[in-house]
Amino acid sequence: MSVLTVIDPRTGEVAHEVPAAGPEEIGQVIGRAQDAFGTWSRRTIAERAAVLHAVAGRLREDRERLAPIMTVEMGKPITEARAEVEKAAWAAEHYAEHAATYLATEEVASDATRSYVQYLPLGPVLGILPWNAPMWLAFRFLAPTLMAGNTGVLKHDPRVPRCAQAVADLFDESVGAPAGLVQALLAQTPDVEGAIRDPRIQAVSFTGSDKAGAAVASVAASEIKPHVLELGGSDPAIVLADADLEAAAATIATMRIINAGQSCIAAKRIIVEESVHDEFVELLHERLAALVVGDPREESTQIGPIAREDLRANLHRQVTETIEAGAECRLGGELPEGPGFFYPVTLLTEVRPGMTACVEETFGPVAAVLRVDSAEAAVAVANDTPYGLGASVWTSTExxxxxxxxxxxxxxxxxxxVKTDPRLPSGGVKRSGYGRELGREGILEFVNAQQVWVGPKA
Known part of the structure; x- marks a missing residue:
């Protein structure tokens, strides 16, 4: 029997193993989601909202049980893990409260006696999700998907199976949710293609790397199934001469190290105007140097380990190549000794376009600072990337x-x-993907926008 092996990134040792679903079980999971759709799609929005509110309540009640699962499986500091559970509850509540408005039928004048657009559910939707925010990303996908009347099949990264199962269990244990409304598909990555191609799956949401996203998109497109891609980023933070440097340094430091820097929307390239470069670097250095790297179970820890050994090795390669190309390492940059996959907070300055830290997405607590001589140059450097997910600008408001x-x-x-917020659409352009999640735009991704023309002709 195939298993999903979870390595605790704090120790580098096996935390637990979970049986992996084979083709037969994958079909059964999708079948249960299909069966649930028949019931769920006929529920009123108010009835769906009651379930989402109940699940949000369970999330908050079970926060101290759910948060440590993330800490063990992917190394998230316990304080961040608790906050992630709270944010997941917020997403559920937001869509429970606003779906009726988002999905309201729209009257459109035409040559009909009456014509309108109504938003109808599609069926089971497959969410292919990464390891870095297993609770939040599940609910970012599920809350709009379910409130639109679809059912959800969760295919998390194989390294966070208990996180995935915990999300599905919340729905199984909530009053009013039909059996199979949300299913955790605990399968190996090569088996995802079969799930996408299953005729009962009507749409796909993917969050992950651009390489994996391209593979998912090609399969979904070949089956003519709608899909949304939220992919990687090399997000710029532009700091201009008239910026509030204290505020910029504090916020950019936070953006760079949330989840140990393992976030698509983390500030990865910090582009600073020449006249304030040195002052800003000193402020940023001071804040980064004060951060506590350590055991993610401890309340005082601000930065935990990198999720996997191979990811840490790749991050260190990126840092090393950037230094060898002429960047200056002001902080960190050396692999620590001892167990686990920890990496020090690292500050690279004198980074130039074309260096590895600019060309590739850096997934870890590594800040790369570039200097430019004008705002125009800053924008040009910011756009000099194949990605286009998020960005921040520090200057006067206008x-x-x-x-x-x-x-x-x-x-x-x-x-x-730069953050994700249930009230606002989130997504990218270029190699950062297409489609939107969250906001009204997010709930309209997986619906049938059905035009209805009612005669006689006016």
């Missing part, structure tokens, strides 16, 4: 909003943190 229009990214924060 100027920042003008610059946001020039930055090629799915979301831009002016003088603030």
């Amino acid at each position: 100027r920042g909003e003008a610059i946001a229009r020039q930055v090629v990214a799915g979301q831009v924060a002016v003088n603030g943190i």
Whole structure:
């Protein structure tokens, strides 16, 4: 029997093993989701909302049980894990409260006596999700999908099986949820293609790398199934001469190290105007140097381990190649001794376009600072990437909003943190993907926008 092996990134040792679903069990999981769809799709929005509210309540009640599962399986510091559970509950509540407005039938004038667009569910939707935010990303996918009347099949990364099962269990144990409404598909990665091709799966949501996203998209497209891709990022943070440098340094430091820097929307390339470069670097250095790397189970820990040994090795390669190309390492940059997959907070300065830290996505607590001589040059460098997920701009408000229009990214924060918010659409352009999650745009990705024309002709 095939198993999913979970390595505790704190120790580097096997934490647990979970049996992996084979083709027969995968078919059974999808079948249960199909059966549940018949019941769930006929529920009113208010009835669906009651289930989502109940699940949100369970999330909060079970926070101290759910958070440590993430800490063991992917190394998230316990304080961040608790916050992730809370954010997942927020997503469930947001869509429970706003789905009726988002999905409201729209009257459209035409030559009919009456014509309108109504938003109908599609069926079972497959969510292919990564390891880095297993609770939040599950609910970012599930909350709009379920409130639209679809059912959800969760295919998490094989390294977080208990996280995936815990999410599915919340629905199984909630009053009002039909059996099979949310299923955890604990399968090996090569078996995902078969799930996508299963005729009962009507759409696919994928979050992960651009390489894996391209593979998922090709399969989904060959089956003519709608899909949304939220892929990698090399997000720029532009700091101009008129910025509040203290606020910029504090916020950018936070953006860079959340989840040990293992986030698609983390600030990865920090582009600073020449006249304030040195002052900003000192402020950033001070904040990064004060961060506590350690046991993710401890309340005082701000940065836990990298999730996997191979990911840490790749991160160190990126740092080493960037230094060898001429960057200056102001902090960190050396592999620590001892158990686990820890990596020090690292600050690289004098980084230039074309260096590895600029060309590749760095998934870890590594800040790369580039200097430029003008705002125009900053925008050019910011857009000099195959990615286009998120960005931040630090300057006066009016100027920042003008610059946001020039930055090629799915979301831009002016003088603030780049984050995902259930109220606002999130997604990328270029190799960062297409389609949107969250907000009204997110719930409309997996619906049938059905046009209805009612005669006689007017």
